[in-house]
Amino acid sequence: MIQLQVRTSGRQSFEDITSQVQQAVSQSGVQEGLCHLFCPHTTAGLTVNENWDPSVQHDMGLALDDLVPQRRDFRHSEGNSPAHVKSSLVGASQTLFVDGGRLVLGSWQGIYLAEFDGPRTRKVLVKVVTA
Numbered sequence: 001m002i003q004l005q006v007r008t009s010g011r012q013s014f015e016d017i018t019s020q021v022q023q024a025v026s027q028s029g030v031q032e033g034l035c036h037l038f039c040p041h042t043t044a045g046l047t048v049n050e051n052w053d054p055s056v057q058h059d060m061g062l063a064l065d066d067l068v069p070q071r072r073d074f075r076h077s078e079g080n081s082p083a084h085v086k087s088s089l090v091g092a093s094q095t096l097f098v099d100g101g102r103l104v105l106g107s108w109q110g111i112y113l114a115e116f117d118g119p120r121t122r123k124v125l126v127k128v129v130t131a
Helices: 018-028 055-067 081-090
Strands: 002-007 013-016 032-038 044-050 093-099 109-115 121-130
Touching (some): 002 018, 013 055, 018 032, 018 121, 044 055, 044 093, 081 109, 109 121
Antiparallel strands (some): 002 121, 032 093, 044 109
16 A cells, blocks of 8 residues: 655645556556545545646535535534535545556546645555456
8 A cells, every 4th residue: 555645735725646646556566457545534535526727626615615614503622524524525535447557537537635624734545456
């Protein structure tokens, strides 16, 4: 298993980790298989989405803020309840195909660490297996 370190840039941000994940796939030597990604944090997640137009990440953040606003009646004492809910909505893992030693992604897709309680240094665990 490979562990990536990702420094996030804001309270809420989407950090493109596609090249780091591809490097992990290349290092694994697996030509045909699966790449499993896991984010072991309760206020961050992983998503696959557009990586050509950065306004997409901005818009995703706005939509998530609308879905999960801060509320006075949240009980979690740290004050980051929206981050926990957003993490659950986005999810903590992704599985991607590997073909010819390369991640299989659509033309405009990238892999993002979704930060909801930053900035922080986050871990992403990568396991590449032969299928």
